[in-house]
Amino acid sequence: MIDPRLLRDDPERVRASLAKRGLSDEVVDRALAADVARRESIVAFEAKRGEQKQLGKLIPQAQGEEKQALLAQTKTLAGEVKAAEAAQTAAEEQWRDAIMEIPNVAADEAPAGGEDDFVVLETIGTPRDFAAEGFEPRDHVELGKILGAIDLERGAKVSGSRFYFLTGVGAELEFALVNMAMEQAREAGFTPVIAPSLVKPRAMEGTGFLGQAADDVYRIEGEDLYLVGTSEVAMAAYHSDEILDVESLPRRYAAFSPCFRKEAGSHGKDTKGIIRVHWFDKVEMFVYTTLEDADAEHQRLLQWEKDFLDKLELAYQVIDTAAGDLGLSAIRKFDCEAWIPTQGKYRELTSTSNCTDFQARRLDIRGRFEGGTRPVATLNGTLTAIPRAIVAILETHQQADGSVKVPKALQKWLGREVLEPVNPVG
Template sequence: MIDLALLRDNPEIVRRSQVARGNAASTVDDALEADRSRRAALAAFEELRAEQNVFGKQVAKAPKEEKAALVAQAKDLSERVKLAQQAANDAADAASLALARIENVVIDGVPAGGEADFVELRRVGEVPAFDFEPRDHLELGELLGAIDMERGAKVSGARFYFLRGIGARLEIALMNLALDKALQNDFVPLITPTLVRPEIMQGTGFLGEHADEVYHLDNDDLYLVGTSEVALAGYHKDEIVDLTAGALRYAGWSTCYRREAGSHGKDTRGIIRVHQFNKLEMFVYTNAEDAEAEHLRLVALQEEMLTSLGLAYRVIDVAAGDLGSSAARKYDIEAWVPTQGAFRELTSTSNCTTFQARRLDVRHRPASDEGAAKTQHVATLNGTLATTRWIVALLETHQQADGSVRVPEVLRPYLGGLDVIRPLGWTPASTDAQEA
């Protein structure tokens, strides 16, 4: 939720942000008018209610012969109070709708424009070159007995899959590598719920323009999460957290679900864009002043992971029009996928400033020489540390001519020392056989 003080005192800042995101400037004027109407309706209701309280005391003290007339006046006043209360409620609902169209204010320096208007900050690593025709990740996955899309579709439908054998082991190894990285950097691991209440999903900003990508269980009125960010953001809902010892950092491991609405025909081959996957998500609660530094820290951890896995990647500063409603700035890291000849997103890291915390009412009490300082909303940040999609870049980057795949050294301890994943049926005498 937007900071109302900022909206009222500096509407031009909010207006510029809305325009940069591709939204109409009029959304700000509408929100301001709705806010004024809400406050006026509330003031009118409270004035009438105060009058009613005073009048009620007069009725109680009035002589018996005057009470009948006074009671009639009290009934009339009571009806006016009810109408004023309804008007205040309606104005509050209208203000909530208007304010919901105001997205988080983008941080200065975020590129303007849409999906194609990102700014590339840096490239790291050497794009792999092959002296053979490289196979894509699905062909490799089938050779290795690692990915089974056909049976995934048979069991669950399109864009579902089985990771089997070395494929399952590879994902678990990747997630455990990420978990160790998180533990080394003071993150508390959590295995999070994957079903959440509407107010949690709404609070994180996922029920806006992307609501059609979220699975909803109508009978239970619960949502399946598309990222453990949702549950992690709700973890401290309605709490005053203690930040005196520093930021609260969590690493949430969960299965994630996305309908991928509107993506028909895109990345339908393999496991790039699927309905279910696993992810380890970093989530941080900190004070607003430290949020931008914390954002860069999360990006650095992601880069350490990708570098250790031998992946070539680039870091981009996402344009305002491509940000989610809660993000004030987002950095994506895209790894090189050889058979596509392109960089593809593996991680996103967002600074949501105090936007989510205002909706979920997560606050902290700053240190003060005067004792109990007034509480302030925290800033929240999130970023991916590992997910199923990384297997795509790993298989394609480290493949060899015979269909085998070299295991990055950092992953070998998590795979029992395995250094090469070989096609099924492979023998030393047959380089085009297959085994893992």
């Protein structure tokens, strides 16, 4: 959640951030009113508790009727204390509910607007000119059949729409991508992690995935567990309720996990292939650091993502995501979008977000600094989301005969330079 002092001292900044995201600022007034009511309820409760304590000191000294009167007064006061305590609890809940609705304050640099209002920061590489090479590129669905790499029909038969099997070189491609990602992360000082895909509600709420993103989350009926859409959730909660030594920061983790998304609101979008699916595997970078170093760490995460895409020899662009397309927790987000030849446009492959102390406040993760403890900053960044990486590799590096050249950096993990067709080319 945002710093309550920011809401109290500079509510106009919070209003401006909400407007930048395209959201109503009604919650600001509600949160401010709830904060006043909460503080007043605390004063009222403490006053009643003070009366109760003073009365308790008088009773042992009283005699006869005076004592009986004091005891009767004590009984009445006990009910008032209980009512004041209940009022304080209710006021605290109303305040917490209101402030938890407020997204992190978007960075000044983040563009205003919605999904289509991003700003292109740079373009790396040049998309292949297949017309100049004399052939029409095949999409990843056809290439997946030719290579025996992707089985969508049986995925749908077994699990339903937006599911798939990776087979043969498709499965090998996944393992190769994961190994290459983990090697890069390890060399950069990240601790490799295999993270759980099932988490408790607090982890989901703490990372902001039970707010505006709740419709896209799978819940396990009958159990207090959710399937994560990213290992960011588990890794953010990894150090919940802990105090970290500042000397140990930054703490960098590279987590592998399956990810699950309902893809709510995507009806009719990317229904063909494996670009938008209900389940996929991913290697996610997650960092705990100081607020002072968060911006610099965000740039480092972006550079690691770019390094990985460079190894895959892809043409891509980096965008500054607009405030209205940020998640609840992020103040700024950069996406790397690879060129997909058969779609004739760039599509998101990775993203990295700076969440400052928003998640840390929700999950009570603090650092031990000189002068006391205070919340740390958290950041996340995709190193590789497997299906989309496979789409980009197959379509970018395909040859006229249906084979696919393997990027040089990936060759040692795949043990070959070319993926050869195993089924007839149509």
